[in-house]
Amino acid sequence: MSARLLITDIGELVTNEPSAAPERTGAPVGGPGEGPAGLELLGLIRDAALAVGDDGRVAWAGPAAEVPAELAEGAEVVSVGGSAVIPGFVDSHNHLVFDGDRSEEFAARMAGQSYSAGGIRTTVAATREADDERLEANLVRLLEQAQRSGTTTFEIKTGYGLSLDDEIRTLQIIRRHTDEATLLAAHVVPPEYAQDPEAYVDLVIEQIIPAAEGLARWIDVFCEEGAFTPEQTERILAAGAAHGMRPRLHANQLTQGEALQVAARTGCASADHATFASDDDLAALAESGTVVTLLPGVEFSTRQPYPDARRYLAAGVRLAIASDCNPGSCFTSSLPFCLAVAVRDMRFTVEQALWAATAGGAAALDRDDVGRLGIGARADFAVLDAPSYRHLAYRPGVQQIAEVYREGRLIAQNPRSVIIPTSQRPG
Ligand code: NIG
Ligand code: FE
Numbered sequence: 047m048s049a050r051l052l053i054t055d056i057g058e059l060v061t062n063e064p065s066a067a068p069e070r071t072g073a074p075v076g077g078p079g080e081g082p083a084g085l086e087l088l089g090l091i092r093d094a095a096l097a098v099g100d101d102g103r104v105a106w107a108g109p110a111a112e113v114p115a116e117l118a119e120g121a122e123v124v125s126v127g128g129s130a131v132i133p134g135f136v137d138s139h140n141h142l143v144f145d146g147d148r149s150e151e152f153a154a155r156m157a158g159q160s161y162s163a164g165g166i167r168t169t170v171a172a173t174r175e176a177d178d179e180r181l182e183a184n185l186v187r188l189l190e191q192a193q194r195s196g197t198t199t200f201e202i203k204t205g206y207g208l209s210l211d212d213e214i215r216t217l218q219i220i221r222r223h224t225d226e227a228t229l230l231a232a233h234v235v236p237p238e239y240a241q242d243p244e245a246y247v248d249l250v251i252e253q254i255i256p257a258a259e260g261l262a263r264w265i266d267v268f269c270e271e272g273a274f275t276p277e278q279t280e281r282i283l284a285a286g287a288a289h290g291m292r293p294r295l296h297a298n299q300l301t302q303g304e305a306l307q308v309a310a311r312t313g314c315a316s317a318d319h320a321t322f323a324s325d326d327d328l329a330a331l332a333e334s335g336t337v338v339t340l341l342p343g344v345e346f347s348t349r350q351p352y353p354d355a356r357r358y359l360a361a362g363v364r365l366a367i368a369s370d371c372n373p374g375s376c377f378t379s380s381l382p383f384c385l386a387v388a389v390r391d392m393r394f395t396v397e398q399a400l401w402a403a404t405a406g407g408a409a410a411l412d413r414d415d416v417g418r419l420g421i422g423a424r425a426d427f428a429v430l431d432a433p434s435y436r437h438l439a440y441r442p443g444v445q446q447i448a449e450v451y452r453e454g455r456l457i458a459q460n461p462r463s464v465i466i467p468t469s470q471r472p473g
Pocket of ligand 2: 139140141296370372
């Protein structure tokens with residue numbers, strides 16, 4: 047057995063494999079009852095190494111002093127000089143295929159206006175005007191930005207086409223960049239159907255969903271006042287299921303409606319936003335196993351109230367954190383930024399937030415090959431320009447992602463600012 051790549055001198059390796067750390071270090075970091083909440087989930091290994099096989103998967107992870115000799119032989123060895131290494135972020139909620147600029151709408155909001163679903167139509171008009179080449183170039187630019195912030199897996203939604211042709215062409219563009227493609231034809235009712243929203247729901251069910259079969263893995267609906275009702279939502283999710291798409295939802299973003307109950311009842315893999323949630327909603331989601339994906343950047347950029355992660359976790363709900371990068375409610379693709387906001391304003395611990403943006407995102411996409419760095423997982427990881435994962439929340443707004451690898455290959459790189467002397471590594 048030999049590895050293609052061996053990353054060594056890792057000050058802290060986050061594996062998200064709770065069993066990895068105690069067995070391999072003999073010195074468990076944060077066993078049950080020790081350390082901050084969530085630490086036990088991170089499978090932290092200090093002074094670690096990570097080996098990547100020819101298949102782009104993790105071949106071995108453990109203390110650098112214990113790397114098996116046959117693994118190191120012939121491998122490209124990269125010393126990261128005491129930096130922390132984390133699994134690549136799994137961003138399970140994005141709207142990245144669009145044209146147009148809504149910075150004026152954002153500025154007006156910051157001056158006192160409130161966010162409403164209707165703004166989506168501004169982007170729909172611009173997106174319909176744009177040709178595929180332009181939409182794809184914009185998408186690639188956004189993906190490259192996100193990769194430089196440490197994201198290695200992306201879910202991407204349609205939802206700014208809202209006609210048969212525009213939904214399908216945007217879906218095809220998405221599929222050229224990710225398998226995690228979501229049909230969100232039910233984002234909002236387009237202007238030409240304003241007088242007859244039911245006719246648009248029929249178009250989605252009878253024409254757009256069948257045409258998206260085999261292209262979209264997921265079906266999503268914006269179930270909200272001003273968008274789609276719970277009854278319409280259930281019909282659309284059922285039609286998606288009949289064409290091989292699994293459900294996820296935009297739920298309770300703007301109001302305390304029934305959307306989270308719909309998500310639980312229909313077995314959604316994830317219910318996203320959940321800015322408003324009753325105790326009954328949380329109990330139903332814990333029972334159905336639906337991941338709740340919180341989107342800190344949205345509350346930040348719309349001045350909505352932040353949901354309290356501790357309350358959701360106490361109810362037994364699994365949480366993910368995603369960016370929701372889109373031109374309207376939140377135009378950041380930076381998960382380090384979202385993580386810092388989640389810690390500060392949603393009351394996640396740093397450890398819970400990091401888990402939610404990596405393993406949690408994977409759970410929201412029903413994936414077990416990403417969001418962790420155990421043997422056999424995809425070797426998707428970020429090397430930090432910092433000695434500890436904690437710096438992601440501790441130093442908000444500072445670029446601390448140094449190198450990003452997907453399947454063991456370097457895909458993005460930022461200038462490093464510090465070399466971390468061994469004596470300054472956190473104990
Ligand atoms: O997730 N809520 C619906 N969709 C997006 C916003 C889209 C927009 O405003 O353009 C969201 O927040
Ligand atoms: Fe969204």
